[in-house]
Amino acid sequence: xxxxxxxxxxxxxxxxxxxxxxxxxxxxxxxxxxxxxxxxxxxxxxxxxxxxxxxxxxxxxxxxxxxxxxxxxxxxxxxxxxxxxxxxxxxxxxxxxxxxxxxxxxxxxxxxxxxxxxxxxxxxxxxxxxxxxxxxxxxxxxxxxxxxxxxxxxxxxxxxxxxxxxxxxxxxxxxxxxxxxxxxxxxxxxxxxxxxx
Numbered sequence: 397x398x399x400x401x402x403x404x405x406x407x408x409x410x411x412x413x414x415x416x417x418x419x420x421x422x423x424x425x426x427x428x429x430x431x432x433x434x435x436x437x438x439x440x441x442x443x444x445x446x447x448x449x450x451x452x453x454x455x456x457x458x459x460x461x462x463x464x465x466x467x468x469x470x471x472x473x474x475x476x477x478x479x480x481x482x483x484x485x486x487x488x489x490x491x492x493x494x495x496x497x498x499x500x501x502x503x504x505x506x507x508x509x510x511x512x513x514x515x516x517x518x519x520x521x522x523x524x525x526x527x528x529x530x531x532x533x534x535x536x537x538x539x540x541x542x543x544x545x546x547x548x549x550x551x552x553x554x555x556x557x558x559x560x561x562x563x564x565x566x567x568x569x570x571x572x573x574x575x576x577x578x579x580x581x582x583x584x585x586x587x588x589x590x591x592x593x
Contacts, residue, residue: 447554447562448536449500450528457529458495465575469494478576485581490574497571498526501538503562504549511561517551518542519561524572540569 457479459468468479469491476491478484507517514520518541526538541551543566550566 444502444504445506445562447501447503447538447564450530450536452495452499454530454532455495455499455528456531457527458491458498459527459529460494460572461525462572462574463523467576467579484576486579487581490579493571495528497568498528498538501552501554501564503552503564505563507551507561507563509560511553511559514541514558514561517561519551519553519558523550524569526572540564540566 455471457468457470458476460466469476469486470479472482476486476488476495478486511517511519519539522539522541524538524540526540527535528538529535537555539553543550544563549563550569552562552564553560554562
């Protein structure tokens with residue numbers, strides 16, 4: 397009978413040992429995966445080319461032109477207003493998103509350093525042009541053209557350097573597919589007689 401108990405104990409110890417081993421393997425797998433992800437992100441960040449960087453609080457003016465709209469925003473007492481229509485009520489969070497999108501820009505790669513035909517990248521008639529001006533009057537211009545066929549991003553150049561064409565991530569451009577009407581602040585409903593009571 398004692399032998400049977402001993403056998404059961406051995407089986408139990410074997411099961412416990414296998415469970416411990418399995419847990420250890422799972423931990424090793426997750427640690428290795430996380431390390432790989434971090435390494436890939438670090439490598440990607442190191443390979444990125446910083447095109448410009450402006451402190452968000454220093455941005456005083458933002459101008460953009462897309463296929464349907466051309467708008468200029470200026471900072472007035474910590475509030476964004478339209479330069480040519482300061483009374484127009486803007487949804488501040490939407491303008492702040494636009495500013496945040498372009499306060500700094502990095503390229504995933506340099507496509508060419510000697511571009512002779514902007515049209516092949518959709519940059520002769522660009523999909524988007526953004527001008528960012530800081531409090532000291534320094535300006536940066538981002539011109540974005542077509543998306544790459546492979547979906548890697550969007551072709552772009554900085555300032556007037558049309559020779560150098562870069563590949564930038566295209567996600568931010570969707571925020572700029574907007575109009576003056578879409579940026580208007582929603583009117584706050586006036587309190588009714590019932591709610592006033």
